[in-house]
Amino acid sequence: MLRAMKHTIWIGTRKGLFALRSDARRRTWRLAGPQFFGHIVHHVVQDPRDPKTVLVAAKTGHLGPTVFRSSNRGRTWKEASQPPAFRRAQPDETPKAVDIVFWLSAGHAGERGTWYAGSSPAGLFRSEDAGDTWAPVAGFNDHPMLNVWVQGPGTPIGQLLHSVRIDPRDARHLYLGVSSGGVFESTDGGADWRPLNSGCAADFLPDPEQAYGHDPHCVEVHPARPDRLYQQNHCGIYRLDRPGERWLRIGTSMPRRIGDVGFPIVLHPTDPDRAWVFPMDGTSVWPRTSIGGKPAVYHTSNAGKSWRRLDRGLPRSQGWFTVLRQAMCADDREDRLGLYFGTTGGEVWASTDEGGSWRCLASHLPEIFSVTHAR
Amino acid sequence: MVTQVASPLRSYTDGRATVEAAGATVRELLADLDRRHPGIRFRMIDEQDRIRPHIRLFVGTAPVLDLDRRVAPGERLHLICALSGG
Numbered sequence: 328m329l330r331a332m333k334h335t336i337w338i339g340t341r342k343g344l345f346a347l348r349s350d351a352r353r354r355t356w357r358l359a360g361p362q363f364f365g366h367i368v369h370h371v372v373q374d375p376r377d378p379k380t381v382l383v384a385a386k387t388g389h390l391g392p393t394v395f396r397s398s399n400r401g402r403t404w405k406e407a408s409q410p411p412a413f414r415r416a417q418p419d420e421t422p423k424a425v426d427i428v429f430w431l432s433a434g435h436a437g438e439r440g441t442w443y444a445g446s447s448p449a450g451l452f453r454s455e456d457a458g459d460t461w462a463p464v465a466g467f468n469d470h471p472m473l474n475v476w477v478q479g480p481g482t483p484i485g486q487l488l489h490s491v492r493i494d495p496r497d498a499r500h501l502y503l504g505v506s507s508g509g510v511f512e513s514t515d516g517g518a519d520w521r522p523l524n525s526g527c528a529a530d531f532l533p534d535p536e537q538a539y540g541h542d543p544h545c546v547e548v549h550p551a552r553p554d555r556l557y558q559q560n561h562c563g564i565y566r567l568d569r570p571g572e573r574w575l576r577i578g579t580s581m582p583r584r585i586g587d588v589g590f591p592i593v594l595h596p597t598d599p600d601r602a603w604v605f606p607m608d609g610t611s612v613w614p615r616t617s618i619g620g621k622p623a624v625y626h627t628s629n630a631g632k633s634w635r636r637l638d639r640g641l642p643r644s645q646g647w648f649t650v651l652r653q654a655m656c657a658d659d660r661e662d663r664l665g666l667y668f669g670t671t672g673g674e675v676w677a678s679t680d681e682g683g684s685w686r687c688l689a690s691h692l693p694e695i696f697s698v699t700h701a702r
Numbered sequence: 703m704v705t706q707v708a709s710p711l712r713s714y715t716d717g718r719a720t721v722e723a724a725g726a727t728v729r730e731l732l733a734d735l736d737r738r739h740p741g742i743r744f745r746m747i748d749e750q751d752r753i754r755p756h757i758r759l760f761v762g763t764a765p766v767l768d769l770d771r772r773v774a775p776g777e778r779l780h781l782i783c784a785l786s787g788g
Contacts, residue, residue, distance in 0.1 A: 388756060389756040389757060390710055390711070390745035390756075390783075391745045391748060391754050393741075393744070393745070408740065412748070413750075414749070415749065415751075422752070424750050425748075425749070
């Protein structure tokens, strides 16, 4: 049944929302859009519990951030009646306002209608009505340690809260990542949090064993083995097998000339040993493009013990790709998994043989922030 | 009172560049505007009640720095989107 359904690749860009739609065989793709023309679309997520529902995190250059919701797979949209917003500051507090809704995650399968959002400046928000109204998660946003854990400006667009992950076995077990903060875990539904960064390098911090302040780019919990986490960090690729507490740097097995710096990491939907990354140049002034102008995806099938380069069909030279953390995804075809990524140069590339070969599906789009799969 | 609406906000006013709103202060006007056109206020005013960085409000030709600024009958409120490009 699933194999017969069509595929949609939602593409969030600096100038609006696009969609690539294909038949079930993923051979012919048609580009549609833009919707929300001129809006900055940071994330687009289909609800796996209710596939007709899609949420979009957006803002414009002038207007404040918001969330749009569709209940018909993106044909029409309604704005959230109460977008994510921090609580009103007390007189002795520094006021904070959401500048960007950066990240969206559907909640636990057993809590239909719940969603989480991450913002810049770093904040966590929860909706219980399919994204119509949002409330701040006080356990994180008002945590007494937050201003210690997360310091500095973070990225050029601020401290980003991202990678909100829910343990499929327990709705109260949450993980999230914060740029210039690290990975954090809650086991009580977000009421309290603790850092989970042991083993992660932070070359920019004076103390190599500091508990927080790290820069995770993307954190994933494997859906079939939720005790296994993967992380693409500013300083390497890591794996954590719970109940362990210390991340293992699996990026050291990448070729030295490639390194293990990048933004996204994508997991196989059913095999916890398989993952794909898109390395970028993190040398000297941090160009953050494909190393040597030769874009490639790297794949592990043994949980990071070794990696294989996959670049057939990608440019052989002068291919200066940057792929942001939300701009790479997999589809759900387990027999021949599809992989997709979008570049800041406005191209979308796809593979329908698990990265073995690539072709360009779209060009000349605006800067791409988000590439996600939907059925 | 007539309110002039900049183009990025007209998705809230069914495309209209001028709309009516009632109130004795800018704060009251914006509240009334939001009742008539839900969601418009939060795109201009953040959760700490501050005018967003790329929004400018004018009563007549006078910039609004305080939402409690009083407005006289006949004055026009302008909702302007300041320079923000790229």
